[in-house]
Amino acid sequence: MTATVTDVILVEPESDVARFLFPPHLKKGRILRPNAFDPPPDLRLSVCVRDGLDGDGIHEWGKVNASRDGEAPRGFAVLHVRDVPAADEALRVERDDNPFRHAAIVGWPPEKEVRLSIAKELRARVAEVCLLPHSS
Numbered sequence: 183m184t185a186t187v188t189d190v191i192l193v194e195p196e197s198d199v200a201r202f203l204f205p206p207h208l209k210k211g212r213i214l215r216p217n218a219f220d221p222p223p224d225l226r227l228s229v230c231v232r233d234g235l236d237g238d239g240i241h242e243w244g245k246v247n248a249s250r251d252g253e254a255p256r257g258f259a260v261l262h263v264r265d266v267p268a269a270d271e272a273l274r275v276e277r278d279d280n281p282f283r284h285a286a287i288v289g290w291p292p293e294k295e296v297r298l299s300i301a302k303e304l305r306a307r308v309a310e311v312c313l314l315p316h317s318s
Contacts, residue, residue: 193275193285195264198309199229200240202248202255214259214311219287219301226286231277232260237312247281257313261304269303 193199205211207218221227230243244255266273272289287304290297 191277191279193231193263193277195262197263197275198232198260199263199266199275199285199287200232200244200258200260201227201229202244203257203259203311203313204250204253204255208256208313211256212313214305214308216298216302216305218259219304221287221290221297221301225290225292226288227290229261229275229285229287230258231283231285233283235283240312241314243283247284255314257311259308260310260312261307262309265307265309266304269307270300273300 201218203214203218207215209215219227228248230240230248232240235243240258241255244258248255263275266275266287270289270291272291273287274289275285276288277285290300
């Protein structure tokens with residue numbers, strides 16, 4: 183049996199990625215919490231590669247591809263890819279395009295407390311936060 187090697191595609195440092203935000207990521211509905219950058223159990227923090235998308239395009243991508251239990255994201259936070267390894271040198275952004283533009287921040291340490299510290303650092307490096315207005 184032959185093992186198959188999959189090439190890893192790293193997102194360029196000049197690119198930006200968007201992390202979609204849901205109610206638990208926002209304090210009082212508008213203040214970004216560090217838990218927005220706390221990775222799930224598989225340690226692959228899902229993001230969207232922003233290249234060429236304006237804010238409306240990112241929101242639309244999120245509604246189509248990042249909804250949770252039928253709930254669309256409330257907004258997104260933008261990180262410059264070059265700032266991701268600055269938060270922790272082991273982190274990198276790998277693009278898988280499943281769906282197109284999808285990527286993941288990977289390289290997280292196994293220790294929860296260390297991951298939380300890195301999440302706080304990523305929160306501090308956010309370049310932009312865009313929230314949708316609340317609908318009634």
